[in-house]
Amino acid sequence: xxxxxxxxxPARIExxxxxxxxxxxxxxxxxxxxxxxxxxAQISLQTIGLERLSQLxxxxxxxxxxxxxRRTGCRFFTQWFERARLQYDGVAEEMIxxxxxxxxxxxxxxxxxLPRNKGVQVNATSVTAGGIVSARGNGYTNDQAxxxxxxxxxxxxxxxxxEVTPNTNGVTERYCLEVPANALPGIxxxxxxxxxxxxxxxxxxxxxxxxxxxTTCPDLIAPLPNGR
Numbered sequence: 001x002x003x004x005x006x007x008x009x010p011a012r013i014e015x016x017x018x019x020x021x022x023x024x025x026x027x028x029x030x031x032x033x034x035x036x037x038x039x040x041a042q043i044s045l046q047t048i049g050l051e052r053l054s055q056l057x058x059x060x061x062x063x064x065x066x067x068x069x070r071r072t073g074c075r076f077f078t079q080w081f082e083r084a085r086l087q088y089d090g091v092a093e094e095m096i097x098x099x100x101x102x103x104x105x106x107x108x109x110x111x112x113x114l115p116r117n118k119g120v121q122v123n124a125t126s127v128t129a130g131g132i133v134s135a136r137g138n139g140y141t142n143d144q145a146x147x148x149x150x151x152x153x154x155x156x157x158x159x160x161x162x163e164v165t166p167n168t169n170g171v172t173e174r175y176c177l178e179v180p181a182n183a184l185p186g187i188x189x190x191x192x193x194x195x196x197x198x199x200x201x202x203x204x205x206x207x208x209x210x211x212x213x214x215t216t217c218p219d220l221i222a223p224l225p226n227g228r
Contacts, residue, residue: 004029005099012153013115013187013204016046020115020189020204022155025105028097029084035151035189035202045083048104053080055107111206114187120203122190123218127205130181131213134174134220137192137201141170145195148175153186153207163195176217183207 005027013035014023023032023046030046037043053060078087085098114125119138127133140146148160164173172192179188184207191202
């Protein structure tokens with residue numbers, strides 16, 4: 001707690017450079033790990049130093065030299081890093097981490113971008129809780145069956161309990177997910193996994209609490225081209 005600060009909220013799926021991660025904000029930093037990760041060694045810090053400078057519209061620069069003229073008792077030890085900002089606390093007489101985590105989270109948009117879909121077509125980017133979303137995966141030419149995993153907004157997951165079959169172009173049957181009425185708002189994901197080849201694809205959508213939920217499984221306009 002002394003280094004990272006207190007947590008500002010629970011872990012949630014978000015997009016970092018288009019990639020899906022499970023991230024949790026703390027007062028001083030934001031920690032992240034790949035979605036579905038079980039290896040503690042893959043937990044890292046987000047580059048919130050860079051993000052905060054961008055929010056403040058400040059250009060990147062090398063550390064500046066302290067002023068030539070100094071007042072008695074004054075010291076200058078403040079520096080930005082990619083993942084944090086260090087500053088000198090004159091009262092405690094020690095280096096501390098600036099609470100950038102809180103600053104960055106407060107200035108982020110209310111609806112952060114979705115991660116990039118990878119080989120999965122989803123019928124909509126937003127789905128009202130209680131509604132139905134449809135998806136299908138691509139690239140399963142050598143698979144006889146494909147299993148499905150659904151990731152909730154907090155990164156927890158569950159097996160769909162059903163398998164879909166790919167056609168001769170490697171595109172799976174349509175999978176229909178009924179999103180629970182009490183579903184956690186935020187970014188969700190549907191992942192397809194080839195039983196024979198292990199080929200994995202994933203698509204993302206946002207669960208919202210406003211609007212009227214659709215009660216039928218939406219169609220998907222056109223199949224994904226093979227290899228996309």
